[in-house]
Structure formats: structure tokens, C-alpha cells
Amino acid sequence: MRQYPTDSSRRDVMKALGGGALLSGIGGTATAQADDGQQDGDGSQTADGQNSVHEVQTRIQVPATNPNRPLDFFYQPTGLHVQPGDVVKFVFTTPDHNVVAYHPRFGMRRRVPTGVEGYSSPVLGWRPGSIADDQIAPPSEMGGGEGEGDGGDDGEGGGQTETGGQGDDQQAGPPEPVSDTWLLAFETPGVYDMLCSPHEGFGMAMRVVVGDVTEAPFETSTPENLAEPRAGPVGLARVTLTDPSLRPSDIVEEGTVDWQSLEANQTQSGESEG
Ligand SMILES: [Cu+2]
Numbered sequence: 475m476r477q478y479p480t481d482s483s484r485r486d487v488m489k490a491l492g493g494g495a496l497l498s499g500i501g502g503t504a505t506a507q508a509d510d511g512q513q514d515g516d517g518s519q520t521a522d523g524q525n526s527v528h529e530v531q532t533r534i535q536v537p538a539t540n541p542n543r544p545l546d547f548f549y550q551p552t553g554l555h556v557q558p559g560d561v562v563k564f565v566f567t568t569p570d571h572n573v574v575a576y577h578p579r580f581g582m583r584r585r586v587p588t589g590v591e592g593y594s595s596p597v598l599g600w601r602p603g604s605i606a607d608d609q610i611a612p613p614s615e616m617g618g619g620e621g622e623g624d625g626g627d628d629g630e631g632g633g634q635t636e637t638g639g640q641g642d643d644q645q646a647g648p649p650e651p652v653s654d655t656w657l658l659a660f661e662t663p664g665v666y667d668m669l670c671s672p673h674e675g676f677g678m679a680m681r682v683v684v685g686d687v688t689e690a691p692f693e694t695s696t697p698e699n700l701a702e703p704r705a706g707p708v709g710l711a712r713v714t715l716t717d718p719s720l721r722p723s724d725i726v727e728e729g730t731v732d733w734q735s736l737e738a739n740q741t742q743s744g745e746s747e748g
Contacts, residue, residue: 524559525557525559525561526557526560526561527560527561527562527563527657528554528556528562528563529563529565530549530550530551530554530562530563530564530565530680531549531550531564531565531566532547532549532550532565532566532568532599532670532678533546533548533567533568534546534547534548534568535548539734539738539739539740540677540710540713540738540739542710543677543710544676545676546676546677546739547571547673547676547678548677548678548714549564549670549678549679549680549733550732550733551680551730551732551733552680552681552714552732552733553680553682553683553719553724553725553728554683554729554730554731555682555683555726555728555730556660556682557684558660558661558662558663558684558685559659559660559661560659560684561657561658561659561660562657562658562660562682563655563656563657564595564598564655564657565655566598566599566654566655567599567654568599569598569599569600569601570597570599570600571598571670571672571673571678572594572595572596572597572598572670572672573593573594573595573656573658573670574594574668574669574670574671575592575593575666575667575668576667576668576669576692576706576707577590577591577592579592580592582706583706584692585665585666585667585690585706585707585715586665586666586667586668587662587663587664587665587666587684587687588664588691589662590662590664590666593658595656595658596656597671597672598655660682660684662684663684663686663687664683664684664685664687664689664690665681665683665684665687665688665689665690665692665722666681666682666684667680667690667692667715668680668681668682669706669707669711674707674708674709674711675708675709675710675711676709676710677710677711677713677714678711678714679707679714679715680714681715681720681725683722683725686726688721688722688723688725689722690722713738714736714738717736717737717738718737719731719735719736719737720736
């Protein structure tokens with residue numbers, strides 16, 4: 475019987491998740507494996523009759539809704555309201571995205587509640603075809619065999635990747651396993667903005683509102699009080715996060731805000747211009 479992280483375990487979850495690919499890609503922790511094994515991704519679910527698991531997908535869409543980008547990279551939903559203690563399950567339905575807090579830890583101005591540590595997922599969801607062949611097998615001196623001996627996850631969800639030590643590909647086996655989910659527990663009420671590192675400039679960012687605290691102090695506080703070095707978000711991510719549809723109060727009211735309902739994505743679909 476597994477439990478979802480609640481209460482004081484947030485930090486542990488953050489740390490565990492911050493462990494990077496080890497969590498979702500190679501070894502996995504009890505939390506991640508439990509989720510992969512028992513939850514089959516359909517929106518929010520209740521664990522312990524109390525806290526919910528909400529699903530957010532990484533998506534790519536063509537044609538783009540904004541002429542300034544070649545295609546849409548986005549989180550679906552783009553705005554999400556959760557309760558303290560809830561877990562967001564990021565499902566990497568398209569590859570090569572990650573989830574990163576706007577936080578000084580990563581050289582960005584903080585856009586999460588005060589006191590919340592910076593968090594970041596690895597880049598997940600890659601398929602063999604999305605990474606060049608010579609990048610799949612790690613150099614031997616990088617400890618490529620690390621994932622082999624640890625074992626423990628063979629029977630559960632196939633959470634093993636090529637980087638787990640198998641240099642050979644095309645071995646006529648089952649479909650390549652994909653590291654495609656990442657869990658994050660939210661405890662501290664407030665507004666959280668996060669981005670996808672590879673695609674921030676294309677607008678791939680999202681906002682989670684935890685509880686009913688809808689002030690986003692990072693929008694209004696005097697900039698001098700905020701950690702530099704960077705204003706962030708940059709590029710189209712700013713367009714995304716400042717979209718009227720993502721006002722925290724609106725997110726709380728709506729529960730979820732889809733990418734398609736962002737105002738920026740409605741007025742700039744270059745097709746129906748008069
Ligand atoms: Cu992305």
C-alpha cells in the first residue's frame with residue numbers, strides 16, 4: 475500500500491524527484507513506482523480519500539497558434555488549481571520536455587511562494603528517435619552500468635532506459651521504455667510558475683495555484699527585492715504566463731485552464747484574420 479506524499483514529506487519528495495533520472499528513468503522510488511503501477515492517468519484521483527493526483531501532459535501542436543513560433547509546445551492544462559497536499563503527475567506524452575520552477579536556484583527570478591525550494595525534473599519522455607544515436611549510450615567512463623546492478627524495477631513498469639547500460643539498440647525487443655512520468659507534491663499555498671527549459675522561448679510554461687491564495691507577489695513586488703540575475707520568464711513564456719486566462723483567481727475558479735483557451739492563442743491564430 476502506497477501513500478502519496480502529504481504534509482511534511484514535501485521536501486523529501488522534492489529531494490527524491492530532484493534526484494533526476496534516477497527516479498523516473500532508472501531506479502525509481504516507491505512513490506514513483508507506485509504511481510506508475512497503479513495510476514493509469516485519468517485526471518485527478520483521490521488517494522486516502524483526501525489528496526488528489528492531477529495530470530498535466532506535455533504536448534506539441536501544429537500548426538502553431540502564434541506566428542512567432544514554429545509550433546506550440548505547451549503543458550495541458552496550462553493553468554491548474556490544486557489543494558495543498560495534492561500531487562501533480564506530469565505525463566510526458568511528447569518527448570524532451572522538463573518541468574522547472576522559476577527560482578533563483580536556476581538563475582531565475584522566483585515565481586513560486588516564498589520558502590519553496592527550487593525544483594526541476596529531468597528532461598523526460600524521450601524516445602530513441604528523439605535523441606541522436608551517439609547520445610543514447612553514455613561513455614563508459616561515465617558509469618554507464620550504474621543502472622544495471624541496482625535492479626529492482628524490472629518487473630514494474632519497465633522503468634529502464636538505454637542509459638541504464640544497454641549500449642546496443644535495435645535488438646528486436648519490446649518497445650523502448652520511456653521515462654514518461656514525474657510526480658510533484660504541492661504543499662505551500664500560493665502561485666507557482668514553471669517552465670520547460672528547452673521550450674521556454676516558445677511559450678512552454680504553466681501556472682499552478684495551490685489552495686486559495688491567489689496573490690502572485692512576484693508580479694507586483696518591487697523588483698529590487700527579488701533575486702536576480704534574470705527577470706524571467708523570457709520570450710513567449712511571458713506571453714503565456716501573463717495571459718489573462720491564467721490569472722490565479724481565474725484558475726481557482728475554473729479548476730483547469732486549457733492551452734487552447736488562453737487569449738493569446740485565440741486572437742493570433744493567423745487563419746481567420748479579416
Ligand atoms: Cu518542452
